[in-house]
Amino acid sequence: MPLNKPYILKALCIAPEYHLAANVTKELPTIAADRTKSEYLDSLAEISAFQFFQSIPGIQKTEIPAHSTYPVEVWQLIPDRILLPEDQEFLKRDHARISAIAEKLIWLGQSWLSSAILDQKLPVHTWEDVLEAIGQYDYSFDFLGIVYHPAQLIFEPCPPESDQGPDCWSVYPPRWDICLTKTRTFNGGYIVDESSSRYHFKVEVWAGRPFSRSLQTGMILQDPLGSAPAGDRSTCSGPDMKAS
Secondary structure (H helix, E strand, O other), X not given: OOOOOOOOOHHHHOOOOXXXXXXXXXXXXXXXXXXXXXXXXXXXXXXXXXXXXXXXXXXXXXXXXXXXXXXXXXXXXXXXXXXXXXXXXHHHHOHHHHHHHHHHHHHHOEEEEEOOOOOOOEEOOOHHHXXXXXXXXXOXXXXXXXXXXXXXEEEEEOOHHHOOOOEEEEEEOOEEEEEEEOEEEEOOEEEEOHHHHHXXXXXXXXXXXXXXEEOOOOOEEEOOOOOOOOOOOOEOOEOOOOOO
């Protein structure tokens, strides 16, 4: 890459404006954390009625670090909301810009294709690698999203296969999740397609390799596949959103 050429063009960093964005802060009912799946969907149906009546979107604009000079703007799903039909179409129209950013991120970091149906994560080096891999599973997606996870320092059990004692301090570098999101219809709008959830794919782009240090032996244990922290339940709807 020529030294005078920007890593990500500034035009790509600026998200398009959305005509429903001003309504995102309107109040909506909340969903209790201890609801069953059936109760959760019943509550979500009630929330969706408010969204339609007041034109409250299920997405919001967020800034993520992916450029040395200015932040990159992306639209992300909001926890406990549906996508209005307008939201879905808007995200599809933003696909070319997000895929161009995703291509740059995959080139930059240590990138792995992740899905529950894979025996292990697959290394990918280009966006074409990603499309070729998901094509083998006949997987299609409705839109792309990018979620940023900052670095973490966590006290947790050492990997059982390491034989380095029970406790470790683990360092997880920053990563970007590029989410290949599939949706299904729900109450006139859309939600993440949970019926195909085990087939969801995402690309994890790591800004380094996770490692742990054993408290008992002092040994440093390096993770070759860039595993997420134990118990990590972050989804492609944003780091704080519960699984749909």
